[in-house]
Amino acid sequence: AISPPPRDAxxxxxxxxxxxxKCDGKKDDTAAIRAALNAAQPGGTITFPAGKxxxxxxELRPKAGTTLQGS
Numbered sequence: 001a002i003s004p005p006p007r008d009a010x011x012x013x014x015x016x017x018x019x020x021x022k023c024d025g026k027k028d029d030t031a032a033i034r035a036a037l038n039a040a041q042p043g044g045t046i047t048f049p050a051g052k053x054x055x056x057x058x059e060l061r062p063k064a065g066t067t068l069q070g071s
Contacts, residue, residue: 012041012043012044012045013044013046014036014039014040014044014045014046015036015047015048016029016036016048016049016054017049019032019033020032020035021033021036021048021054023048023049023054024053024055025053025054026055027055028055028056029055029056030057033046033054033056033060037060037063037066042064042065042066043065043066044065044066044067045067045068045069046062046066046068047069047070048068048069048071049070050071051071
């Protein structure tokens, strides 16, 4: 089970790695990314680590107005 950090209404940016994503291309990161998306505030940004590959094995649906940022 993933234990997300406390919700902070002032935090507009959340990293998927904070929620347990390894983004090593091997481990399934779907649950961690979903947790980050669920914690996002309206208009918030979800960041993905640069140069890494996140493995997603199920459909993910960001909230309206959520920005996904990565490279």
